[in-house]
Amino acid sequence: MTAVQPKPTPVGETFDSLNPATDEVVGTYAVHTADEVRAAVERARGAALWWEGLGYAGRAERLQRWKGVLTRRLPQLCQAVRDETGKPLRDAQLESVLAIEHISWAAKHARKVLGRQRRSTGLLMANQAATVEYRPLGVVGVIGPWNYPVYTPLGSITYALAAGNAVVFKPSEYTPGVGKWLVDAFAEIVPEQPVLQLITGFGETGGALVGAGVDKIAFTGSTATGKKIMAAAANTLTPVVIEAGGKDPLLVDVDADLDAAADATVWGAFSNSGQTCIGVERAYVHERVYDDFVAKVVEKTKDVRAGSDAAAQYGPVTMPSQLGVIRRHIADAVERGGKALVGGVDSVDDRYAQPTVLVDVPEDAEAVREETFGPTVTIAKVRDMDEAIEKANATKYGLGSTVFSKTRGVELASRLRAGMTSINAPLSFAGIASLPFGGVGESGFGRIHGPEGLREFSRPKAVARQRFTAPITLTSFHRRASADPMVARLVTFLHGKR
Structure with a gap:
């Protein structure tokens, strides 16, 4: 080491x-x-x-x-x-x-x-x-x-x-x-x-x-x-x-392109050593495609490795103190009944964190609730997308999110409590300069x-310029007595209808 x-x-x-x-x-x-x-x-x-x-x-x-x-x-x-x-x-x-x-x-x-x-x-x-x-x-x-x-x-x-x-x-x-x-x-x-x-x-x-x-x-x-x-x-x-x-979710519907969804999960979770505020940290997958999806994620993860050589897919954890957070989240998930299908606590050394894929992790575990900011992902089975939305939104964060669905992508995206959502591609909103970037809740506020x-x-600077004198002057102590009832009648005509 x-x-x-x-x-x-x-x-x-x-x-x-x-x-x-x-x-x-x-x-x-x-x-x-x-x-x-x-x-x-x-x-x-x-x-x-x-x-x-x-x-x-x-x-x-x-x-x-x-x-x-x-x-x-x-x-x-x-x-x-x-x-x-x-x-x-x-x-x-x-x-x-x-x-x-x-x-x-x-x-x-x-x-x-x-x-x-x-x-x-x-x-x-x-x-x-x-x-x-x-x-x-x-x-x-x-x-x-x-x-x-x-x-x-x-x-x-x-x-x-x-x-x-x-x-x-x-x-x-x-x-x-x-x-x-x-x-x-x-x-x-x-x-x-x-x-x-x-x-x-x-x-x-x-x-x-x-x-x-x-x-x-x-x-x-x-x-x-x-x-x-x-x-x-x-x-x-x-x-x-x-x-x-962020603690950004990825949703996989029953009709999703599973290969594309799995690839997006692996890249979103592990690229840049998982040090991505809009990266994928949680995946919620329809029960009918869950097993196939997990198998594809595991298979694709086997080709991903951390290192400093030219063949490595990502590098070291930049901030050493984050290594302890990554270890703690993995250990807590396993202690609470989760399973590491790839990686685990031993995959984190004193410089690099190899990929970890976790399943069966309770929703109140640190690996699901808190930002890990490391190369880990939890995958949970859901009965339908309503449950996926409910669990995805059950967070204090609300930054990025991803949906994979051939028919319901826009609908599901609109229901996610997040500042940004990409549909059928990972993190695509970040590359579109015309789109605002930012979150809600403890992910922050304001937009870049x-x-x-x-x-x-x-x-904003507002400017009002008088073009001509109005027949009824309202902003004067010398306005005619007839002005106020005329204004009342006009406002009633304009806005008093049911």
């Missing part, structure tokens, strides 16, 4: 970023203090005014050029991701390509979504012209995760920038090098002002960002940390958007991506 990768620890005013597969030091970064964070936010204030002044066309042009840099240097970016997360290069490329798609979409659609739009005034205010537009917030603080260090933080950064904001970005202490790579690439395209700045450090640095006077915080991480951020942000009434944990993501980082 190899040595357990230590959590990065500060040495003076710096800390080391380690490769989780080898413990090799891949970079050394500053632990930014609260004063340094506040200074970064102050610099961002001036940069935000300049960036907003470029207008939609100017910002779109810079974002498209940034996208080009990321695309041309994709192998460099993917290597940076692999160095700090241990994931295979092909997985690093997948998340990076999806992030590039989002940059392109946000740059192209920001004006249409956020620009001035006319609104109806109604008959009483017919002499007015009404418009609404979305203005930048100013400075947005983004606190990113380590599991998808390109795709996830750029889901906030990109949309905040496209909306006209400056951004101060704190990546996870496990992936500061990826954050620096992204920020440095942006600085090549936007050298004039510190529109996108990097701060590095631990939880204290993130806490300092929350209290540094930013206009909004976008956080991705655990539910527990999200609650702490909300509490801290409440002191200054700083709004937040939270993308937290799509039009909703652009509006998340802006504020």
Whole structure:
């Protein structure tokens, strides 16, 4: 067995970023203090005014050029991701390509979504012209995760920038090098002002960002940390958007394509070492196809292996403390009567977690109730899809979900209490830039991506302009006595009918 990768620890005013597969030091970064964070936010204030002044066309042009840099240097970016997360290069490329798609979409659609739009005034205010537009917030603080260090933080950064904001970005202490790579690439395209700045450090640095006077915080991480951020942000009434944990279900109906459903389950559960907030952690399968489905999942899982070599399907568990959570959930499931058809407690060592497929696990077991964030999946038999929906929704989370059904996919998707659902394919909503991304319950609130993501980082500005003087003036102490009964009759005519 190899040595357990230590959590990065500060040495003076710096800390080391380690490769989780080898413990090799891949970079050394500053632990930014609260004063340094506040200074970064102050610099961002001036940069935000300049960036907003470029207008939609100017910002779109810079974002498209940034996208080009990321695309041309994709192998460099993917290597940076692999160095700090241990994931295979092909997985690093997948998340990076999806992030590039989002940059392109946000740059192209920001004006249409956020620009001035006319609104109806109604008959009483017919002499007015009404418009609404979305203005930048100013400075947005983004606190990113380590599991998808390109795709996830750029889901906030990109949309905040496209909306006209400056951004101060704190990546996870496990992936500061990826954050620096992204920020440095942006600085090549936007050298004039510190529109996108990097701060590095631990939880204290993130806490300092929350209290540094930013206009909004976008956080991705655990539910527990999200609650702490909300509490801290409440002191200054700083709004937040939270993308937290999930315990995402997959439903398999009696008419499902079982091969496709099994393949989606295996990939959704085990890719990226199961460190996916929208990955598959629970499967509910119609009793008539349950045995066949389980057999297919077991067979497909046999071809999946964790490791650092080129043939491995996924890499190490990036955060060592998560290994204990994975072991505990598997052990609890087995102790409570569950069976590990593949893997088990012994499949988790001090660096890698091999795939585990669990069946007959009670619904109140940790492996079903709590986010495992590791390469495990529970499969449960249900009498019908009504029972599947009931069990799938019996969770405090509500992030992603998946349905496999040839005839009832849309109906079942509409009944799932989740922010996102894919039908007959795994996690497809994450790759569609026009769709909003986010959850309900303890999975968080607010949305990134799509039009909703652009509006998340802006504020609506309503404008009413009088086009001509109305025959009846209502907003004056000098209005005629006959005005009020006339208005009463008009309102009764318009709205008093049953």
